[in-house]
Amino acid sequence: MSYPDSESKSARLYERARAVLPDGGSRSSIRMLPYPLYLASAQGKHVVDVDGNEYVDFNNNYTSLIHGHSHPAIVEAVSRQLAHGSAYAFLNEAEVALAELLCGRVSGFDQIRFMNSGTEAVMNAVKAARAYTGRSAIAKCENAYHGTFDTVEVSLGVEPTVLAEGDPPSRPGSPGTPQGVMDDVVVIPFNEPVAAERILTANATRLAAVLIDPFGTGMGRVLPSDGFLEMLARFCKAHGVLLLLDEVVSFRAGYAGSQGARAIPADLTALGKIMGGGFPVGAVAGRADVMAVFADGADGTPARLHHAGTFNANPITMVAGLKAMELMTESEFDRINALGDAFRAGITEVLxxxxxxGEGAGHYSVFSVAVDDPELARPRDRNKAMESNGLHRYMLNHGYFLSSGMMGVISTVMDTADVDPFCQTLLDGIRSLKGRV
Ligand SMILES: Cc1ncc(COP(=O)(O)O)c(C=O)c1O
Structure with missing residues (x-):
């Protein structure tokens, strides 16, 4: 493997693709300069590109693949279901079984509703909070990533506000965002409980929900502090505002997600990624009285929140998600979280x-090579496209596919035997790059 190579099939496909796909693809998150890789196949922890190069996949579809690619039990369950239909307008038993499994694991989940992406989950959770409270505004942290719709893209990828100079403004995520959208998003500074509480209190009567991601996605993957989470929970309880947890990524923290691991009293939770077993998925789960907004009244009065979707809870996603979550026992969560610790320790030792x-950073089953050396990597430069230079490029050319920010995501098909070869490659990479400097 020698990236970049203008004669490679990936490079040529990119040229071809750019004529019909803006930027050659359909996801801003996977951009690579000078061209992205096109994959031909994937199995277990490996992916193979169209030029035949094999990589250990530490991206795992941006955290969604908790069992790696094409896990045999999931392939079997999906294949069996495929022969009996992939989507139909009526309900299916797997939907009930997955709902029972998730509600059985998380004490804050009385009921759940399925959809097809994390973005949809956050969007429907915001709508549910509005329908429940009758209020229109939501609060979110400056730079927090919650998917791709205009409300949650307010103040995303911005220079963090210096609090001494004023409170964080609502900035549009893209040109033409309606002013009304910005007016209904209260932006709070992340991990600044005093300033955030002051801003929230000033807006308390118009807030439907406070939205928070326990993994700090978009903010350098720093976890919210206990003090920050406690303040949010206290504020929400005092003012009848819903605490809306975005567990689209952080659900991989443990058997009952981050809310179980850190005792976060969420009223409503947005889910996605791992609970679809590799297929498109999203879900909103929470307290029965809040989830009641989705239900028609016993007397036939229509639900406060109409929620339809052609592919919601389709049986393919449901059987895949059910199998994936059944395989995620408490000990499997513990094992991959401990593996995260082993990678972090190994990386810190190499550095x-x-x-x-720098350090081996990250939490639970997500790690990152956080190097403070611009010659090697720019891990904290979180809003840039995947750099594919320096250390990232070295790792790619030596068989390791990491995400932007040198992030690595662990799946259950990895084990402790994967740590040393990775760390050895990292060591060789740093030595060879530093030798060149
Ligand atoms: C914290 C968080 N919320 C929501 C989303 C949106 O999920 P999806 O990409 O499935 O729409 C993501 C996606 O990465 C995410 O990281």
């Missing part, structure tokens, strides 16, 4: 051996 400033 210390090479006198490189």
């Amino acid at each position: 210390s051996l090479t006198n490189t400033s």
Whole structure:
């Protein structure tokens, strides 16, 4: 593998693709310069590109693949279902079984409703909070990523506000965002409980929900502090505002998600990623009285929130998600979280051996090579496209596919035997790049 190579099939496909797909693809998140890789196949922890190069996949579809690619049990369950239909307008038993499994695991989930992406989950959770409270505004942290619709893209990818100079403004995520959308988003500074509480209190009577991601996606993957979470929970309870947890990514933290691991009293939760077993999925789960907004009244009065979707709870996603979550026992969560610790320790050791400033960062089953050396990587430069230079490119050319920010996502098909080869490649990479400097 020698990236970049203008003669490669990926490079040529990119040229071809750009004529018909803006930027050659359909996801802003997977851009790579000078061209992205096109994959031909994937199995277990490996992916193979169209030029035949094999990589250990530490991206795992941006955290969604908790069992790697094409896990045999999921392939079997989906294949069996495929022969009996992929989508139909009526309900299916797997939907009930997956709902029972998730509600059985998480004490804050009385009921759940399925949809097809994390974006849809956050969007429907916001709508549910509005329908429940009758209020229109929501609060979110500056730079927090919650998917791709205009409300949650307010103040995303912006220079963090210096609090001494004023409170964070609502900035549009894209040109033409209606002013009304901005007016209904209260932006709070992340992990700044005092300033955030002051801003929330000033807007308390118009807030339907406070939206928070326990993994800090978009904010350098720093976890919200206990003090910050406690303040949000206290504020919400005092003012009748819903605490809306975005667990689209952070649900992989444990058997009952981050809310179980950190005792976060969520009223409503948005889910996605791992609970679809590799297929498109989203869900809103929460307290029965809040989830009641989705239900028609016993007397036939229509639901406060109409929620339809052609592919909602389709049986393919439901059987895949059910199998994936059944395989995720408490001990499997513990095992991959411990594997995350092992990668972090190994990376920190490599950085210390090479006198490189930085650390093995991240949490639970997500790690990152956080190097403070611009010659090697730019891990904290979170809003840039995948750099594919420096250390990232070295790792790619030596068989490791990491995400932007040198992030690695662990799946259950990985084990402790994967740590040393990865760390050895990292060590060789840093030595060879530093030798060149
Ligand atoms: C925290 C968070 N929320 C929501 C989303 C949106 O999920 P999806 O990409 O499935 O729409 C993502 C996606 O990465 C995410 O990281």
